[in-house]
Amino acid sequence: MTEEAEYDVAVIGYGPTGVTAANLLGALGLRVAVIERDAEIFTRARAISTDEEVLRVWQRIGLADRLKLDMLGDLPLEFVDAKGEPFLCAHPVPRGHGHPPQMFIYQPALEEVLREGVERYPNVELLLERECLRVVQDEGGVELTLVHTGEDTVRRLRARYVIAADGGSSLTRAQLNIGYEGRTYEDRWVVIDTEMLEPWEGHDRLRFHCDPARPAVDCPTPLGHHRWEFPILHGEDEKELVTDAAIWRLLSRYGITAANVKILRATVYSHHVRFADRFRVGRVFLAGDAAHAMPPWIGQGMAAGVRDAANLCWKLAAVLRGELPDSVLDSRPPRRARSSTRPAFCSPGWTAARPRRPCCARTATSTPQPPRPRPYPPRPRASSPVQPRGTNDDDHTGPP
Numbered sequence: 347m348t349e350e351a352e353y354d355v356a357v358i359g360y361g362p363t364g365v366t367a368a369n370l371l372g373a374l375g376l377r378v379a380v381i382e383r384d385a386e387i388f389t390r391a392r393a394i395s396t397d398e399e400v401l402r403v404w405q406r407i408g409l410a411d412r413l414k415l416d417m418l419g420d421l422p423l424e425f426v427d428a429k430g431e432p433f434l435c436a437h438p439v440p441r442g443h444g445h446p447p448q449m450f451i452y453q454p455a456l457e458e459v460l461r462e463g464v465e466r467y468p469n470v471e472l473l474l475e476r477e478c479l480r481v482v483q484d485e486g487g488v489e490l491t492l493v494h495t496g497e498d499t500v501r502r503l504r505a506r507y508v509i510a511a512d513g514g515s516s517l518t519r520a521q522l523n524i525g526y527e528g529r530t531y532e533d534r535w536v537v538i539d540t541e542m543l544e545p546w547e548g549h550d551r552l553r554f555h556c557d558p559a560r561p562a563v564d565c566p567t568p569l570g571h572h573r574w575e576f577p578i579l580h581g582e583d584e585k586e587l588v589t590d591a592a593i594w595r596l597l598s599r600y601g602i603t604a605a606n607v608k609i610l611r612a613t614v615y616s617h618h619v620r621f622a623d624r625f626r627v628g629r630v631f632l633a634g635d636a637a638h639a640m641p642p643w644i645g646q647g648m649a650a651g652v653r654d655a656a657n658l659c660w661k662l663a664a665v666l667r668g669e670l671p672d673s674v675l676d677s678r679p680p681r682r683a684r685s686s687t688r689p690a691f692c693s694p695g696w697t698a699a700r701p702r703r704p705c706c707a708r709t710a711t712s713t714p715q716p717p718r719p720r721p722y723p724p725r726p727r728a729s730s731p732v733q734p735r736g737t738n739d740d741d742h743t744g745p746p
């Protein structure tokens with residue numbers, strides 16, 4: 347382990363975090379290896395929205411304008427009641443970053459453009475279908491053991507630093523014995539992606555359906571797509587819920603039929619709130635979902651990974667060039683992702699769509715009412731907030 351490193355930085359994982367890091371490091375002129383287990387982009391659509399801070403990062407690598415061609419911006423957001431009547435509306439207000447504050451995306455298309463961006467850099471070597479199985483470091487660098495998943499061959503490479511952007515189930519995080527504390531919510535959601543065929547009333551806005559019987563999210567996504575998300579109720583069969591028959595049943599509640607949309611895919615997800623207990627061990631840095639996971643509600647999971655990449659890459663370049671001390675790499679705020687929730691919700695632009703019923707509407711003199719049944723109560727929480735290992739069915743978002 348004393349030989350010269352072949353690469354300045356090895357990036358494990360080529361999701362949105364890894365591909366952003368590859369672009370940034372490529373533009374900085376570093377020798378980079380990108381290691382990705384899969385042959386193709388992961389097509390199961392996940393992220394549907396992002397913000398202007400993320401676009402500023404992609405602007406830095408010259409891709410914002412191209413990416414925005416495949417995004418929808420300036421769409422209103424509504425909270426509607428069980429009858430579909432809006433009671434709270436928002437139109438996110440620009441905050442002076444030069445991009446709309448919320449942009450709707452189609453993650454596979456976005457990743458494709460980011461990957462095309464990496465092709466500009468001959469100094470970035472792409473190793474697809476390679477799974478990184480082992481990371482061993484010494485004073486001078488890190489040795490990675492890769493298995494070619496198609497050919498079953500093994501290769502070792504050496505880099506001075508490693509960015510582990512290998513997702514929520516990060517093998518690197520496990521190897522480094524880094525905890526991933528937090529909680530996994532017991533409620534699970536079925537996420538349905540569709541291709542829009544015939545528009546319907548309200549198709550052009552993000553709507554949170556606040557129906558106590560079964561809340562729902564419906565959201566336009568670019569390139570002719572539309573996303574639906576529904577919680578799974580007690581006693582429902584998850585396998586049945588992803589069949590076409592069940593999906594049409596769910597969508598028909600909102601008047602959506604086969605004339606409106608074509609079903610592309612349906613997946614059941616758990617939502618996590620987790621943080622790695624360290625983001626750095628020696629020369630290895632966790633980034634993206636490998637370092638933190640959050641529920642999708644405010645569209646900040648991928649965004650936080652992009653910010654990680656932006657935070658790390660210029661520092662790595664400066665340290666590798668001897669311009670800054672290694673200690674600058676410790677300056678990444680440990681709870682960075684947590685603060686990212688604030689701007690998303692605190693932006694101005696919220697308006698009540700109709701006068702709110704005062705909280706004191708039910709007075710002591712009003713006729714006593716029997717308690718209303720709540721068909722969608724939150725389930726009782728498990729006594730241990732940590733989900734047992736191996737119970738998540740989606741290793742791209744869940745802990746191992």
Ligand SMILES: Cc1cc2nc3c(=O)[nH]c(=O)nc-3n(C[C@H](O)[C@H](O)[C@H](O)COP(=O)(O)OP(=O)(O)OC[C@H]3O[C@@H](n4cnc5c(N)ncnc54)[C@H](O)[C@@H]3O)c2cc1C
Nearest residue numbers: 359361362363383393394395478513634635645647648649
């Ligand atoms: C339903 C849903 C909706 C969401 N909505 C939003 C949203 O609106 N906005 C938002 O910002 N975020 C959203 N997210 C979160 C977002 O999708 C993730 O945060 C983001 O994809 C994480 O990117 P990543 O690059 O860190 O990890 P990933 O995308 O998981 O990529 C990790 C990559 O590493 C590879 N890999 C893993 N292990 C190895 C190994 N040992 N060797 C080599 N390669 C390896 C994997 O194949 C994968 O390609 C949503 C997530 C879900 C599930």
